[in-house]
Amino acid sequence: MSAKVTKVAVMTSGGDSPGMNAAVRAVVRASIYNNIECMGILRGYQGLIENDLIPLDSRSVRNTISRGGTFLQSARSKEFRTPEGRAKAYENFKANGLDALVVIGGDGSFTGAMVFNEEYGIPVIGIPGTIDNDIYGTQFTLGYDTALNTVVEAIDKIRDTASSHNRLFFVEVMGRDAGFIALNAGIGAGAEEILIPEEDMGIERMVESLNRSKINGKTSSIVVVAEGERSGKSVFELADYVEENMPEYDVRVSVLGHMQRGGSPSCFDRVLAGRLGVKAVDLLVEGKSNLMVGINNNKITATELEKAVKLHHDINTNLLRVADILST
Incomplete structure (x- = not known):
């Protein structure tokens, strides 16, 4: 049986997208609802390597639902791609008393989460945040x-x-x-x-x-x-x-x-961020890991991170036909 989760960290990684702040807000408030402490990691994996974390509570995320970008900031970390970098990240992860990690980002960010889980057994859940909408396992990504x-x-x-x-x-x-x-x-x-x-x-x-x-x-x-x-x-x-x-x-x-x-996220992205953030915490409470939350047929689903990274979200070929017809 998985150990009970009492303290969760959340980060935004890779390219920013509208709705990331709303997703962080949802993770924080869903954690509080489940009596779980929450910390924010600044600048993604690089922030974890440098022990740049802040405590998050309801007041920390107020008035963030309408803001574009990410107040946790984001960065691409070459150091985290090395075993030495991940070892530093793990040391800081444990030093802060953390039990699980929620990563908001794209396939590169999810790949890092999978490796971190494989090496150190840390429960991880991914939330798809990218304007490209190219992540397998969800019809829509945050910001699209x-x-x-x-x-x-x-x-x-x-x-x-x-x-x-x-x-x-x-x-x-x-x-x-x-x-x-x-x-x-x-x-x-x-x-x-x-x-x-x-x-x-x-x-x-x-x-x-x-x-x-x-x-x-x-x-x-x-x-x-x-x-x-x-x-x-x-x-x-x-x-x-x-x-x-x-x-x-x-x-x-x-x-x-x-x-x-840039820009303030649409209502759709704000609602989607809320649903995905709550589901991410629910999965951790249930003792699940290595999953990405997504939306399919208006239902919140969970897909294995490995599939989300390795498989492709195909273009809708019917839309190509529609485009041809409407352009005449």
């Missing part, structure tokens, strides 16, 4: 909905300029390895073409699509490009190609960049 809304709002404003000047805008969004943001935001914003890493559509097809738009009477167009799209070396190369081969277009490029990670 907020990022989508941010991107759609930005594209709506860009379209105002595009239509006023008969311009073609290439809008680059985040998604080095996954096109979830580009595909869904592109459909939501009415883009004429969407380029994602999962579908190597080629420059020729994009040009054909733009020509069809011209024939159909469109005088301005929006092309949404995930940063990992493989048709060209960069969004600027794509823009140069169109300028050279379709001189009738006045081409502009807008890279949305890190603004997609």
